[in-house]
Amino acid sequence: MKYPKLGLTATAAVSALVLALAGCSSGGSASEQTVEGRSALLTVGSQMPVMSLNPVLTPVSSVVTYAYDPVIFKANDGSYLPGLAEEWGYVGEGNTVFEFTLREGVTFQQGGELDASAAAASIRYFLDTPNPNGRSVGTLADVEAVDDLTVRLTYEEAFPNAAESLSQFYGMGLLIGPQGLADPDSLESASDGAGQYVLDAENTVSGSAVAFVANEEYFEPDAVAFDAVRISILPDANARLAALKSGQIDIAQQIPVTQVGANALEGFETLSGYTSWKSMQFLDTSSGPLSDANVRQALNLAIDREGIVSSLYSGAAVVQEQTTPQGQPGFSESLVGSYPFDLDESKALLASAGYADGFALKLLTNTTSDQGGLIGQLLVDQLAQVGVAAELTVSSGTFEEFMGEMAGGGYDAVVYGLFSNDLYTMVTQSIVSPGTLLNPLGAVDPRADALIKQAAVAPDEETFVGLLEELNSYLNEVSFSVPLITERSTDVVSDAIVLPTKNFVIPQPNMVAPIPGQGISKTS
Amino acid sequence: MLKIILRRAAAGVVLLFAVSALTFTLVSLIPGDAASALLGPNASEQQLTALREQLGLNLPLWQRYFEWAVSAVQGDLGTSIVSPQPVATQLNRGLAVSIPLAFGAVVLASAIGTALGVYAATEGRWLSKALDVVALIGMGLPPFWIALVLSNVFGVELGWFPATGFVPFPDDPVLWAKSLVLPIAALCVGGIAMVSKQTRDSVDEVLSKEFVDVLRVQGLSPRRILFGHVLRNAAIPAIAVTGGLFVSTLSGAVLAESVFGLPGLGSIAVRATATRDVPVIVAVACYFCLIVIVVNLVLDAIYAFVDPKVRTRS
Secondary structure, X not given: OXXXXXXXXXXXXXXXXXXXXXXXXXXXXXXXXXXXXXXXXXXXXXXXXXXXXXXXXXXXXXXXXXXOOEOEEEOOOOOEEEOOEEEEEEOOOOOOEEEEEEOOOOEOOOOOXXXXXXXXXXXXXXXXXXOOOHHHOOOEEEEEEOOOOEEEEEEOXXXXXXXXXXXXXXXXXXXXXXXXHHOHHXXXXXXXXXXXXXXXXXXXXXXXXXXXXXXXXXXXXXHOOEEEEEEEEOOOHHHHHHHHHOOOOOEEXXXXXHHHHHOOOOOEEEEEEEEEEEXXXXXXXXXXXXXXXXXHHHHHHOOOHHHHHHHHOOOOXXXXXXXXXOOOOOOXXXXXXXXXXXXXXXXXXXXXXXXXXXXXXXXXXXXXXXXXXXXXXXXXXXXXXXXXXXXXXXXXXXXXXXXXXXXXXXOOEXXXXXXXXXHHHHHHHOOOOOOXXXXXXXXXXXXXXXXXXXXXXXXXXXXXXXXXXXXXXXXXXXXXXXXXXXXXXXXEEEOOEEOOOOOOOOXXXXXXXXXXXXXXXXXX | OHHHHHHHHHHHHHHHHHHHHHHHHHHHHOOOOHHHHHHOOXXXXXXXXXXXXXXXXXXXHHHHHHHHHHHHHOOOOOEOOOOOOEHHHHHHHHHHHHHHHHHHHHHHHHHHHHHHHHHHHHOOHHHHHHXXXXXXXXXXXXXHHXXXXXXXXXXXXXXXXXXXXXXXXXXXXXXXXXXXXXXXHHHHHHHHHHHHHHHHHHHHHHHOOHHHHHHHHOOOOHHHHHHHHXXXXXXXXXXXXXXXXXXXXXXXXXXXXXXXXXXXXXXXXXXXXXXXXXXXHXXXXXXXXXXXXXXXXXXXXXXXXXXXXXXXXX
């Protein structure tokens, strides 16, 4: 008995429909270039969800910098260049008073001129609003408009990083206009910066895409490289790479190095930046084995950093033996290779310190900076080879609980990852200074403390960097910690993208810059 | 029948409250909150306290839930903690992605699966055996992997469809359809396997019944026997499979949305969980729950239509 061939008919019908659709082109057309010298559209695939489009509230400043220019622009090579301010510097000695002078004739996107009082109001809003960068800008006692274009910042104590804190990486420097400040919630749907692009609310979809169009009132029209910018939020790295390879986006940000290697990427360029600096920090060196510098040096020699890079990162990290990450102020080339993996030397140092049979070490780690506690586990195995019996605790609670565990005094050392930054910021905010994140017990190292204090009041950049290098050498010499590796992030870009440089010391290259040629552009 | 649907709808309302309360409680048990997610690891205790007060996170859990529930009953799902945007606006936008995706996958899986199942049952043994093997493979392949393969082959290499992204229907209907083809294809592979196997078995069973022989003897055409009698009887188990398929497709859609970069409910749920955005998480849970309730109600109605016994029972 012959039944109708329903299956073949249905499958053929669906296939025909799909093929017809594949051959269909859309009704819309690609946007055309509208202004000479500009490309029509830049498309970026980003991993990070944009939690806020308010430059003060967002933890990811790279998206809002399209619409908000900083007071001082930090270039790819780490130098500070004019942004909304043309001049800046400390007043007098001691690095407690900092002034910057704004450009003339700059307007905010929702109206209102940029002057000293508008800038001071924006900075005050930053200081009064809980935000992710609140602790990175020094302790400000006062912000005032000295005259129409000059703003003065007065610090409660010496702060040598004022220029950094006013750069594009901290919300404080990304100035908001008076209309936006009057209704900060409105910034989620209408930008009010003095940047190159204006938020295109119509094409912005919360959580999935952020769109901008060129700001035709921008003070440096030649620096605007695109008519429009579209950032697609694609949390999955495969999706970002697929979008790049199929021509949907020009730049795929934050692609794990392992995936770059696994994918055929001819016709694309990869850019690497340094992100997180991982180390084993000693929590209490006031007594016991860890109070002896020889023991701490022995632990540094017992670690196979190359092994960590190859087994846990598949090459997506670099070995780190000093407290300053590569490329940051304070980094010293002479310290590269200062702690090779040398078990014999490590054992000899332990023996000379009276610990030939090793000792017990309580090690803490957390799942945020050490996923699955894998680094911690590897350290336990490696330290065992020189007789150090490390007992690992993996904290999986909240960050506050983790901090409580560190401060509780029950651990000798902790595995932690810090954002790759200059040494001054790292030591004063996280590592050395008493009461900071990784020094919860308030230990004071007189030599390190003296160098930090000298750096804080350094009269110029050269002296400041010189003191950081001295501090870095000292911390390395006394084995203040066990630096491990620095993770690398990788952006993959299409060959149409033109980059000002491939060498950058910031985690990701600047997409926009107030100076022509400093941001990215695109060949037609 | 109406009585059954009303009873199910009433149970659905109770279920919605239970799901929202449970989600609220479970989310509060996850370490961390929106304040720590927003301010990051460098935040001081003072900043965290200030933000918690600002966001109302310092209030007891029961009070926060009560206030949310009262607003929700009045149709106001609140505002996202992370971005000051109404939760309903965000979710409705996600729904415009997830609904066509899930329905498309289920409808396609049902259509192709039913057709293949009938074909295998009526066209001999070798095809039936082949279907067993193919179904096993189809059900075993993870949608995530299928999505990656489809994206790379048809999106990147051949360029027939967008490798990622979603275009809203009003913006461009053709691009909207094109942006859904690969995600739907990735999601429906397992469903096709499941439905075809179920249909083949059901049709086989019905074909072996005596009444089919009687119909043949009466001289009815194969077409009339198949469409008028066999399929109607074989449809009931297939409808049950379709209900389960819809729920599993909704769950699978989260992964497909990730691979294809679609801003659906799944993506919203993942993002909201990462930032401890409680109003959004609870609302997403309620939306999913509501979709499942509605789908089950519709299936009940279809049951009643197909099977006279159900109508009689009600």
